[in-house]
Amino acid sequence: MVPEQKKISRFELLMDAGFGAQKAGDILIRAFAKTGKYVYIEPMFPAEISPPPRTRPSMSGVIIRLADFDITNVGNNTDLMIAQHEIVLGRRLDDEEENPHCQILLDMEDQRDNPTTYEQLIKRVKDLGLNIIPFELDDASKMLIRGLGGSGKNMFYIGMLTHIYNTNPQVVIDEIKLTFGKKLPQDVFDRNIKIFENGYKFANEHVPLCYEVTGKLKNTERVLIDGNSSLSMGIIDAGIKLYAGYPITPASSIMHTLAKIFPAYGGMVHQAEDEIGAIGTAIGSYFGGVPAITCTSGPGLSLKQEFIGYAAVAEVPVIIVDVQRSGPSTGMPTKTEQSDLPAVIFGSHGDYTKIVISVANVIDCFYAPHVARYLAEKLRLPVFIMSEFQTANSYKVIDKPKVTEMNKVEEIQDFVLERFHIQRLPDNIEMVRTNQAIPGTLGGTRRVTGLNTDQSGSVNYFSKASQRAHAVRNEKIHVVRRALTKPEMFGEQEGEVLVAGWGSSRGVIEEAISLCQVDGLKAGGIHFKIVYPLPLMLKEIFSKFKRIVTVEVAYGDEMKPSPLAMLLRAETLFDVRPILSKATGRPLTPRGIMAKVKEIIGK
């Protein structure tokens, strides 16, 4: 069968947790990347370790987007799904992310015991107008899987997908070897390969689908990396020497990565007794002159708030990473959201000063610690790095970023600052206290406190000293405001609609705006990496558009602006409204944005 040429395609593999969907995804994207394609993978997994199989919470899957050009996000609608059974498929159809021509490959093995639910699901698929291709593993493969104690089905699906996406099976086998080769006994490994080959053969004979996404092999060194790993490496490259954290999803994997390798780079990983302890230890280290960082997610952020305000007042630098998940409260630990923005900007009590950086992709994750450290030490303030579940867990193939081996903050490289749209800060930034000596410095004996102090560091409750301390701290933020350059913009520089976003939405905004331009819509996009403070030229940029709208993975409605919209309204007095502000736990999509832009321009 002659493969159908595609510039871009997105497929999903949906299984029960514990059956190897994540491993299958890893193997496939490495193989795709090695054949020169651009890939982006978003894993979806339950918050629990292993929920009962054949239940909706048990779904573990991967969404893979591959293209012959660089892709910035996991994209729109799915072209093809392989589902282990009707329940995971039904669960996923609820998210409404399939396109109208989506091909559904449904494994029918469980049908015998569940004829009714299968029948209902097949009817639902047909009602949606989608094409369903029922299939079942051949008897030989079933035997092999039984012999392996029930595992190995993922190999069959990998085999099918290898054929469907017209990939050289040997490349995939090499990746399977890299993944399992050393861990499995030879005979077990061989049986897995056999199942893979059966899947490949099965698709060749029985599945009438074959796509070709062209790949261009490049000579540059490339890495396959997820957001949290990239951030971990960035922490090392930025010269940070102490990590303090408490286990929390989805920030924990940063601690896992560093626990393995940090000591080889002179760093220590401290697993604290709680979230408060973690930031306290980071502050203690930084008071001692040793750069430190703490990473957490929503609930942990709430717990750290008192210490964050303390760091601002005591003028001890500290870096806090918040890998956002769905909130409020425990919310949905393994789903993405961008709703912690108010919590970092206004979270600690009183008028406390802070800088908030966000990351749009895995490369930003690598360089954000450099910028955070630079700002934290120059300003002696808490600096947040805002990541998101989706950015933290999605993998992407990228050209290997340049390591900068930063020791002192003045060594920060221009391209790193430019990436975050900020210029170098001046040298003479005023502090509340003149003495900022590090312990060990003779005659320094600096004492810090959360109480208000005067310039000498003495506790001072008098009106002038309090007003001065506020003014000095806020001037630090003004210094940053003045150093911020124009944020990244896409598409039109003036026109009907300007679509604003921050953090992970950069990729979808960029893609949505280019789709809008193809359709002749007068739309532009703007994306903020440093979200607090905002640059001074915003009003000027906004004044060139009829409407300013935001797209956010956070709740908002007619009467309640979502967090970024609220912030932009307050800062500019423009009537900024959210057009997409969803708390579904699912990322935004370019077509979703484009549809909304069309809708409001049409009005």
Add this chain to the structure above:
Amino acid sequence: MSTEVQKSHGVETVTLKSLHTENPRWCVGCGDFGVVMAIKRFMVDRQLTAAQTVNVSGIGCSGRAPNYINTYGVHSIHGRPITVALGLALARPDLNVFIESGDGDALSIGGNHLIHGINKNFNCVFLLFDNELYALTKSQTSPTTRKGHKTNTQPTGTYLDPLNPILLVLGIGPSFVATTADWMPDHFVNTLQAAFDHNGFSFVHVTQRCPHFDEENFDHKITSWFSFLKHPKGIAPDKRIADKAEVVEHDPTDLQSAFKLAANPRRHFGLFYINPDKPRYDEILQNQVKNTLQKPRTKLLDYFLL
């Protein structure tokens, strides 16, 4: 700010005067004066370089102590000084770290950190200023307030029996537990000597008067209500009042005996327990770095090469 820290060279002479900062804002007769004086006397005796010393505290009357000792200092937030001190101990093992905390700070809001500080056994001297109530917030019941004592939050008299801090700490598996009182300067300084020389988390309980809110508690003019612990490996009874007080023999390596003494309602001053062999968490993390072959960062991302 950098990872290379300028080291001092110990050329300063440490005197009571050089350690003075300002007159403390504590009430007349407050036991905290005695504690700060004991720390200063100890520093002078040992000529501990001020620049190499950090006092870390939480919130409450005890929390103000670092402001009144001319060393480096962190007056942190309520209940959390142990966490900050751990950061210093990990990052800067060259520093002398003292923690000043109170009964509310360490046993109530910061109880979790006390458990884990003791268990982690990182190197520091921890002083629990125990005046058996919240004072800076104006007389509320604390975990150690005696039953029946009237406070602003339990005005008919504190409801529960107090928590026993020595018993609690012994149960956590400490490496050093000593007790002293604010009005016994010699005993206090000797206790600090032993605590400072011990390698690990040295827990020192300080019986501290608060005449402003509880003038009946801890009558320092009489000795009938306490005993000193005595042993060659221990801390000598206070020489000014040893002859007036009961002295009990206690081997500080005997944990069972320590438990029995701690459970006794009578107060005992001295070294309850010492275990010099308990592993230190700070040392473990530091050794991890020392014993791992250091890699250049140039190939940092090669772990992820395709």
